Amino acid sequence: MRRDRGGPLPPQRIPPQPKKGRASAPLWPGMLTPGLSAAQQPVPAKPRVRRSLLVGLVAVAGSLATAAVVLTYTAAATNPRQPVAAITDPILGGGPGCEPTRENGLVRGNGLGSTDTGPEAVLAFQHAYYVTRSGIAARAVTAPDAAVSTVEVIDAGIASVPPNTQHCVLITQMADGRFDVVITEARPDGAVRTYRQFVTVTVWEGRVVIAAIARPS
Numbered sequence: 001m002r003r004d005r006g007g008p009l010p011p012q013r014i015p016p017q018p019k020k021g022r023a024s025a026p027l028w029p030g031m032l033t034p035g036l037s038a039a040q041q042p043v044p045a046k047p048r049v050r051r052s053l054l055v056g057l058v059a060v061a062g063s064l065a066t067a068a069v070v071l072t073y074t075a076a077a078t079n080p081r082q083p084v085a086a087i088t089d090p091i092l093g094g095g096p097g098c099e100p101t102r103e104n105g106l107v108r109g110n111g112l113g114s115t116d117t118g119p120e121a122v123l124a125f126q127h128a129y130y131v132t133r134s135g136i137a138a139r140a141v142t143a144p145d146a147a148v149s150t151v152e153v154i155d156a157g158i159a160s161v162p163p164n165t166q167h168c169v170l171i172t173q174m175a176d177g178r179f180d181v182v183i184t185e186a187r188p189d190g191a192v193r194t195y196r197q198f199v200t201v202t203v204w205e206g207r208v209v210i211a212a213i214a215r216p217s
Contacts, residue, residue, distance in 0.1 A: 098168035
């Protein structure tokens with residue numbers, strides 16, 4: 001329909017705006033978000049198969065400066081069942097694509113961990129998740145009142161990860177005492193996924209244990 005010159009414009013249809021939703025990545029591999037029911041859980045993004053992985057870690061150093069730690073390594077994800085080299089430090093672990101590291105505030109590995117230090121408590125939690133595959137073992141390295149999911153929820157997360165999935169953990173000390181943690185998992189089908197979390201630790205009955213696992217902020 002034509003309109004008179006100088007007349008009002010016809011009404012314009014405003015397209016609907018997309019609704020903002022929760023982040024699709026879980027707090028840690030295969031884990032359900034604490035505090036939400038199963039029906040409310042975010043759906044993990046579809047993984048991509050790739051040979052190399054660039055993992056960026058940012059560590060805050062001092063009140064006026066920020067130091068970035070960027071690690072590049074070739075993940076052994078395309079053949080996760082290959083033999084692992086002899087491990088000299090069972091607490092730190094390591095192997096092809098996950099060379100054990102303890103230097104400059106950075107820890108990398110996939111070993112047993114311990115409750116002697118913060119990074120080792122993180123390693124112990126992830127080892128319980130991927131290797132022992134036990135929610136009870138995972139919660140054994142957390143404080144009783146930790147902001148971490150229950151044993152049942154952790155077990156549900158473990159069940160969503162295929163057995164024999166390999167993992168590698170990168171842990172960087174932050175200026176506020178927390179740890180910036182990036183977990184890389186390599187599934188038996190060759191798919192590689194990465195997850196990031198901020199972990200708070202505390203001392204409980206003489207042991208260093210996890211007090212909280214949260215989204216990066």
